[in-house]
Amino acid sequence: MDFKIRAAIKEDCKEIQRMIMELAIYEKMPEQVKISHEELERDGFGQNSYFECLVAEVPEEHKYKAGHTVVGYSLYFYKYSTWKGCVIHIEDLYVMQEFRGNGIGKALLSKVAEVGKKKQCQRLELNVLDWNKPSRDFYAAKGAVDLTESEGWHALRFHGQSLDNLANEAPED
């Protein structure tokens, strides 16, 4: 199937928001999604850009029954390792179910890797859920190392009340 990978533009944010929700349903946490397409427009394409995004597009004749031609996306940003410098991080990589098996996911992943290399990043990182075997197999086949298994890294989070408590206890300047 013909498809094209291109940089997302502001006008793609409605379609990206739709796919963010589809991915959250697949990940069994749809109630977690609080982001609107207006917020994506502001946060990715406004004055302070927190992320960049690629989309996969198919020609009109292949469009899905609901009319979508944007059928996949990869949203990424830059982190920093105090050991190795710049790191490119994929927050989401998603292809609509009806369009899987055509190499679109692989193309999105490779394109982000290319972007990262151009920026001198030594690492490309992402997180997967332990029960998501199709994704884990996909990334492992391409050479990803599971840092949680090999080095024992755990991800921690403060949010809600615990984050407020911390912030309220900050020493004065």
Add this chain to the structure above:
Amino acid sequence: MDFKIRAAIKEDCKEIQRMIMELAIYEKMPEQVKISHEELERDGFGQNSYFECLVAEVPEEHKYKAGHTVVGYSLYFYKYSTWKGCVIHIEDLYVMQEFRGNGIGKALLSKVAEVGKKKQCQRLELNVLDWNKPSRDFYAAKGAVDLTESEGWHALRFHGQSLDNLANEAPED
């Protein structure tokens, strides 16, 4: 003990690089550190800023035998959640052993939380090693959720040859 938390300046990078190495020794991976203080200056205080940093400073009269007055740091940056928006991420939080037990680590953590809240971040995240019980206990006592345990998130990484392979297979524009 008196101490002050302040934003790092370019001139702190030598001391920060020294503490990055001390932390890596503690984490049993000192051979991984490839960063120089010149690279920290470029990457944090140049045109493209990949990170921000706070340092903890003690008065001259408390300085360590080797003469250090900068005795801790917290290096952080911004990520993006497609569910919740802006996330502040602590890459490193470190206090020299001789200065622990004075609330410096807690002050560094709280100050980053305050910075994140001011930027409208809903989450503060960081990674810890599973065997690093003092750190895990420290963060848990302050209300951190372990996402690897509660939701099953694993961290994956491409680097070296696997990253090169991906980038080389990227479709043309």
